[in-house]
Amino acid sequence: xxxxxxxxxxxxxxxxxxxxxxxxxxxxxxxxxxxxxxxxxxxxxxxxxxxxxxxxxxxxxxxxxxxxxxxxxxxxxxxxxxxxxxxxxxxxxxxxxxxxxxxxxxxxxxxxxxxxxxxxxxxxxxxxxxxxxxxxxxxxxxxxxxxxxxxxxxxxxxxxxxxxxxxxxxxxxxxxxxxxxxxxxxxxxxxxxxxxxxxxxxxxxxxxxxxxxxxxxxxxxxxxxxxxxxxxxxxxxxxxxxxxxxxxxxxxxxxxxxxxxxxxxxxxxxxxxxxxxxxxxxxxxxxxxxxxxxxxxxxxxx
Amino acid sequence: xxxxxxxxxxxxxxxxxxxxxxxxxxxxxxxxxxxxxxxxxxxxxxxxxxxxxxxxxxxxxxxxxxxxxxxxxxxxxxxxxxxxxxxxxxxxxxxxxxxxxxxxxxxxxxxxxxxxxxxxxxxxxxxxxxxxxxxxxxxxxxxxxxxxxxxxxxxxxxxxxxxxxxxxxxxxxxxxxxxxxxxxxxxxxxxxxxxxxxxxxxxxxxxxxxxxxxxxxxxxxxxxxxxxxxxxxxxxxxxxxxxxxxxxxxxxxxxxxxxxxxxxxxxxxxxxxxxxxxxxxxxxxxxxxxxxxxxxxxxxxxxxxxxxxxxxxxxxxxxxxxxxxxxxxxxxxxxxxxxxxxxxxxxxxxxxxxxxxxxxxxxxxxxxxxxxxxxxxxxxx
Numbered sequence: 001x002x003x004x005x006x007x008x009x010x011x012x013x014x015x016x017x018x019x020x021x022x023x024x025x026x027x028x029x030x031x032x033x034x035x036x037x038x039x040x041x042x043x044x045x046x047x048x049x050x051x052x053x054x055x056x057x058x059x060x061x062x063x064x065x066x067x068x069x070x071x072x073x074x075x076x077x078x079x080x081x082x083x084x085x086x087x088x089x090x091x092x093x094x095x096x097x098x099x100x101x102x103x104x105x106x107x108x109x110x111x112x113x114x115x116x117x118x119x120x121x122x123x124x125x126x127x128x129x130x131x132x133x134x135x136x137x138x139x140x141x142x143x144x145x146x147x148x149x150x151x152x153x154x155x156x157x158x159x160x161x162x163x164x165x166x167x168x169x170x171x172x173x174x175x176x177x178x179x180x181x182x183x184x185x186x187x188x189x190x191x192x193x194x195x196x197x198x199x200x201x202x203x204x205x206x207x208x209x210x211x212x213x214x215x216x217x218x219x220x221x222x223x224x225x226x227x228x229x230x231x232x233x234x235x236x237x238x239x240x241x242x243x244x245x246x247x248x249x250x251x252x253x254x255x256x257x258x259x260x261x262x263x264x265x266x267x268x269x270x271x272x273x274x275x276x277x278x279x280x281x282x283x284x285x286x287x288x289x290x291x292x293x294x295x296x297x298x299x300x301x302x
Numbered sequence: 303x304x305x306x307x308x309x310x311x312x313x314x315x316x317x318x319x320x321x322x323x324x325x326x327x328x329x330x331x332x333x334x335x336x337x338x339x340x341x342x343x344x345x346x347x348x349x350x351x352x353x354x355x356x357x358x359x360x361x362x363x364x365x366x367x368x369x370x371x372x373x374x375x376x377x378x379x380x381x382x383x384x385x386x387x388x389x390x391x392x393x394x395x396x397x398x399x400x401x402x403x404x405x406x407x408x409x410x411x412x413x414x415x416x417x418x419x420x421x422x423x424x425x426x427x428x429x430x431x432x433x434x435x436x437x438x439x440x441x442x443x444x445x446x447x448x449x450x451x452x453x454x455x456x457x458x459x460x461x462x463x464x465x466x467x468x469x470x471x472x473x474x475x476x477x478x479x480x481x482x483x484x485x486x487x488x489x490x491x492x493x494x495x496x497x498x499x500x501x502x503x504x505x506x507x508x509x510x511x512x513x514x515x516x517x518x519x520x521x522x523x524x525x526x527x528x529x530x531x532x533x534x535x536x537x538x539x540x541x542x543x544x545x546x547x548x549x550x551x552x553x554x555x556x557x558x559x560x561x562x563x564x565x566x567x568x569x570x571x572x573x574x575x576x577x578x579x580x581x582x583x584x585x586x587x588x589x590x591x592x593x594x595x596x597x598x599x600x601x602x603x604x605x606x607x608x609x610x611x612x613x614x615x616x617x618x619x620x621x622x623x624x625x626x627x628x629x630x631x632x633x634x635x636x637x638x639x640x641x642x643x644x645x646x647x648x649x650x651x652x653x654x655x656x657x658x659x660x661x662x663x664x665x666x667x668x669x670x671x672x673x674x675x676x677x678x679x680x681x682x683x
Contacts, residue, residue: 040502053512063502065373066511067366067396074363078328078370079502081354085325085376091504112359
């Protein structure tokens with residue numbers, strides 16, 4: 001029986017080993033509910049794989065396969081081809097990776113699977129660092145964030161580089177549906193997953209998922225931090241459908257980025273000077289997004 | 303209807319693979335294995351082979367896709383060489399650990415540094431720890447035959463380990479020999495359809511590729527090792543079945559003794575160099591030398607017991623070794639020495655053929671003369 005449109009049936013059993021308050025596990029549960037029973041999950045190495053599959057137990061109540069860190073997309077290509085030889089065109093393939101697997105080490109195999117038009121929904125749960133290995137920076141790490149490999153030191157203050165625009169990279173391949181979503185709005189996430197699954201080709205969603213130990217926040221702060229990221233335009237919600245970008249939700253009142261930064265230990269070293277740089281970074285990204293809002297900026301060739 | 307064609311080793315491999323009816327072929331080209339995916343692509347395009355080809359963007363993705371294919375319960379095939387195999391390295395033990403009976407052809411080519419596209423065994427020998435059965439081929443007929451046997455070996459329920467079929471790059475991949483292509487009906491009788499018990503199925507959800515903590519991990523490896531040891535007898539049986547069906551056998555399936563009855567000295571070789579070694583052997587025996595030859599087909603599982611039997615009357619054994627384990631000499635030599643530790647025969651190794659350096663009759667003869675003199679082996683340059 002669905003409650004507020006959210007199906008009751010669970011496909012991710014409790015008893016897995018994620019941290020209390022894990023944004024990724026919460027998002028995953030709901031993604032699986034939307035995908036439903038006729039789904040095969042292909043997972044990259046990362047927190048979710050490790051917490052859910054400790055032999056001889058498993059939290060997965062769907063067929064699930066894990067291989068290595070950078071190749072979930074390639075494994076998914078193999079699964080899809082094999083299903084097709086069995087005459088199965090119905091089964092969903094949900095390919096899952098964190099930002100490590102998706103932005104960095106797995107970018108090549110993701111690109112290959114996109115180019116080949118592999119019919120799957122790729123969801124990247126983005127907590128902005130290599131969390132499973134102990135909070136090292138990734139291409140998705142937010143500028144100036146403190147991670148174990150981009151620590152705040154005397155000379156360098158957190159990650160220097162901008163966040164890699166992975167959704168645009170995927171859309172540039174010609175994927176017909178690309179979106180950003182956030183664990184703080186599960187209804188929006190559900191709608192996006194449904195839209196993606198209806199496309200006969202590769203689709204892609206990044207989901208913003210705060211990490212308790214990685215971001216140095218309280219176990220009950222997950223949703224509030226994600227909400228604040230949205231309200232400050234740090235993590236805008238948009239879709240790119242048939243190459244047309246559409247910001248699908250805007251905060252009623254835009255908040256200054258300091259409100260977001262001060263909630264998290266990974267930004268506790270941020271001075272007013274750096275906060276101003278971060279504000280400019282966020283404003284510039286939003287300005288770009290708004291300049292292309294409603295425009296066809298990619299060619300949906302897949 | 304069977305048919306004899308004069309074809310390259312690459313085409314022989316493609317013809318055999320086609321007859322084994324793999325449903326999905328993840329392919330990435332690398333010299334000198336390229337003719338294999340090219341031929342398979344042609345077969346698919348012409349409707350001769352009912353398979354899906356996945357044109358992956360790297361060898362790492364080729365082997366990863368193959369993992370996904372077997373995970374879904376479907377027979378697959380791929381081919382590579384050298385750097386491609388090296389790029390696949392990470393995934394090879396994962397396929398073995400998952401007990402997927404994958405089959406892959408490797409066109410032996412040296413591992414880079416400097417770049418070199420010519421033949422030696424450094425690529426596959428570097429992977430011999432990864433839980434794949436490794437079978438080497440002397441000629442193109444054996445290449446064809448070994449692919450057929452490989453699927454049957456891999457899919458045997460007592461084994462369920464992946465198999466690497468190794469053919470020497472350029473020497474076999476690109477040279478032409480007559481190869482008998484067997485009747486499809488007979489191949490189907492020898493190799494039935496692949497019907498695995500466990501695969502990704504929404505009706506029976508299962509978890510593949512878990513994490514295993516220290517309290518359970520070692521048992522996975524022990525099971526793989528046990529399967530490797532059990533494979534020795536099963537490969538022997540399949541070799542017998544192959545002979546019954548098709549009239550050809552390869553020693554006992556893993557190893558073969560040639561002219562050993564009165565031999566005091568022998569060379570052990572793998573792969574295409576055996577052609578030259580046989581010719582050199584003939585010359586030396588014609589001169590009255592009591593010499594023989596051992597053809598090692600399986601590097602993994604290494605057939606220790608049969609190797610001991612074959613060498614029991616020898617004074618000296620020389621290993622023609624096409625891979626140097628830098629810092630400790632010939633890799634195959636050291637495996638053979640370890641297998642024969644405690645036996646009477648003196649084993650020594652000859653590093654030869656690296657990066658496509660020709661192993662001609664003179665060099666083979668030099669190896670024989672060295673072991674007859676009781677001297678240590680050397681680099682045959």
